[in-house]
Amino acid sequence: MPDVKFYSGDKVPLEMHKAKIVQKIELIPIEQRLKAVQEAGNNTFLLKNRDVFIDALTDSGVNAMSDQQLAAMMIADDSYAGSETFYRLESKCQELFHKKYFIPAHQGRACENILAQLYVNEGQIVPMNYHFTTTKAHIVLNGGSVEELFIDEALRVQSDYPFKGNMDIDKLRALIQEKGADKIAFVRIETGTNLIGGQPHTLENVKKVREVCDEYGLMLVMDTSLLADNLHFIKTREKACQDMSIREITKEISDQCDIMYFSARKLGCARGGGFVTDREDVYLKIRELIPLMEGFLTYGGMSVREMEAITVGLEETMDENMINQGPQFIEYMVDELTQRNIPVVTPAGGLGCHVDAMSFLEHVPQTEYPAGALASAMYLVSGVRGMERGTISEQRQENGDETLAHLELLRLALPRRVFTMSHIKYTVDRLEWLWENRKLVGGLVFEEEPSILRFFFGKLVPTTDWHTKLVQQFKKDMGDSL
Numbered sequence: 249m250p251d252v253k254f255y256s257g258d259k260v261p262l263e264m265h266k267a268k269i270v271q272k273i274e275l276i277p278i279e280q281r282l283k284a285v286q287e288a289g290n291n292t293f294l295l296k297n298r299d300v301f302i303d304a305l306t307d308s309g310v311n312a313m314s315d316q317q318l319a320a321m322m323i324a325d326d327s328y329a330g331s332e333t334f335y336r337l338e339s340k341c342q343e344l345f346h347k348k349y350f351i352p353a354h355q356g357r358a359c360e361n362i363l364a365q366l367y368v369n370e371g372q373i374v375p376m377n378y379h380f381t382t383t384k385a386h387i388v389l390n391g392g393s394v395e396e397l398f399i400d401e402a403l404r405v406q407s408d409y410p411f412k413g414n415m416d417i418d419k420l421r422a423l424i425q426e427k428g429a430d431k432i433a434f435v436r437i438e439t440g441t442n443l444i445g446g447q448p449h450t451l452e453n454v455k456k457v458r459e460v461c462d463e464y465g466l467m468l469v470m471d472t473s474l475l476a477d478n479l480h481f482i483k484t485r486e487k488a489c490q491d492m493s494i495r496e497i498t499k500e501i502s503d504q505c506d507i508m509y510f511s512a513r514k515l516g517c518a519r520g521g522g523f524v525t526d527r528e529d530v531y532l533k534i535r536e537l538i539p540l541m542e543g544f545l546t547y548g549g550m551s552v553r554e555m556e557a558i559t560v561g562l563e564e565t566m567d568e569n570m571i572n573q574g575p576q577f578i579e580y581m582v583d584e585l586t587q588r589n590i591p592v593v594t595p596a597g598g599l600g601c602h603v604d605a606m607s608f609l610e611h612v613p614q615t616e617y618p619a620g621a622l623a624s625a626m627y628l629v630s631g632v633r634g635m636e637r638g639t640i641s642e643q644r645q646e647n648g649d650e651t652l653a654h655l656e657l658l659r660l661a662l663p664r665r666v667f668t669m670s671h672i673k674y675t676v677d678r679l680e681w682l683w684e685n686r687k688l689v690g691g692l693v694f695e696e697e698p699s700i701l702r703f704f705f706g707k708l709v710p711t712t713d714w715h716t717k718l719v720q721q722f723k724k725d726m727g728d729s730l
């Protein structure tokens with residue numbers, strides 16, 4: 249491989265692609281944004297995309313496809329059973345993950361639903377490096393519970409520890425000894441740990457977790473939705489892996505796992521999902537549920553066009569000039585914000601840039617949702633739509649008390665190959681303005697609060713008239729039209 253330099257002189261990452269098709273976006277003036285955010289109950293999930301300028305809500309299903317992916321979609325073999333498209337995807341998964349079986353599902357959470365139904369019994373525990381919203385909900389729905397065995401560094405917002413996604417091996421062993429192996433449904437590693445800022449684990453850590461699983465006869469399940477970024481970090485940060493190709497690292501990780509499941513809305517830059525496994529017993533059990541819940545075994549709820557796009561997308565993920573794109577742009581953004589003393593999660597992870605709302609809005613108590621308030625304020629002053637990843641994303645305890653999140657983060661996701669450098673600079677610029685005027689931002693309180701996954705549909709209102717004050721100050725500094 250030639251040693252391509254991705255940074256130009258002033259550390260600006262280079263896009264290793266060019267635009268062929270574009271979508272027009274609008275920046276509506278602040279008065280209209282105020283109306284939009286009020287109608288959305290300060291919940292960025294409820295904003296209409298037509299009111300959004302830069303959609304940094306998520307990297308899920310909104311990554312830009314390549315010309316090769318679009319071309320592949322044209323040759324999809326449309327049939328209910330036995331489609332050639334399925335066999336192409338199956339064979340790509342077998343090749344990259346070195347596993348015998350690929351089982352399709354319509355998206356990542358469908359895999360979680362099936363795994364929880366099959367393998368989580370009443371009273372069982374699923375130890376993991378960190379939970380993900382839908383994962384935890386499915387485990388709890390099936391009578392199980394989650395134990396997070398993250399390392400101390402995981403929750404240190406500003407850190408230079410390169411692998412905050414690692415699982416604490418001693419804690420894992422202690423938990424199994426205390427509860428007994430029969431109480432453990434399976435061990436789960438989430439690669440590219442989503443809720444703590446897209447933070448990676450090492451290959452070595454996965455191998456150590458495997459050893460413990462072997463000692464106690466436990467299954468190791470990996471959520472590989474965010475594998476791409478984690479692979480990049482293993483290659484660039486884990487000394488022992490520097491000379492390995494992305495393909496080799498993928499295989500080594502996969503060799504440690506009994507089951508891998510993924511959301512192809514992220515991994516493979518398409519839509520859909522599925523499982524890979526080498527174990528026939530697992531394959532046969534999952535296979536029974538697929539036609540019942542997803543669709544026939546050769547499409548699993550996906551369109552054949554999506555499946556063709558995944559096949560090409562997975563191969564493109566192995567391209568060392570492609571896999572670094574997300575992380576490099578995120579790192580640039582994190583560096584720019586750090587230089588302005590704006591608190592962000594460091595080191596830069598995958599998925600997006602994570603602003604530390606707990607420090608940003610240190611005057612807003614956690615029970616008034618600083619991350620939610622910051623997401624609302626950010627949209628208001630910029631038209632940039634981020635996502636709350638904090639207490640609103642948690643569920644109340646049975647007695648009605650809040651589950652205060654470990655971290656209060658405003659996530660500004662950077663979907664792969666979608667935004668340009670000027671979009672990033674604009675976002676940094678508006679965040680800087682908000683930082684300077686942060687004292688104007690207040691808290692939020694629920695007006696409508698669903699009992700599960702409340703962050704999707706819940707509606708909130710400001711605790712004071714801070715929206716009005718923020719808008720007044722913005723207009724004073726920027727004028728009415730922005």
Ligand SMILES: *Cc1c(COP(=O)(O)O)cnc(C)c1O
Binds near residue numbers: 355471473511513
């Ligand atoms: C997005 C995501 C999921 C869920 O995948 P969907 O395709 O959105 O259902 C599961 N786990 C992780 C780590 C994710 O990031």
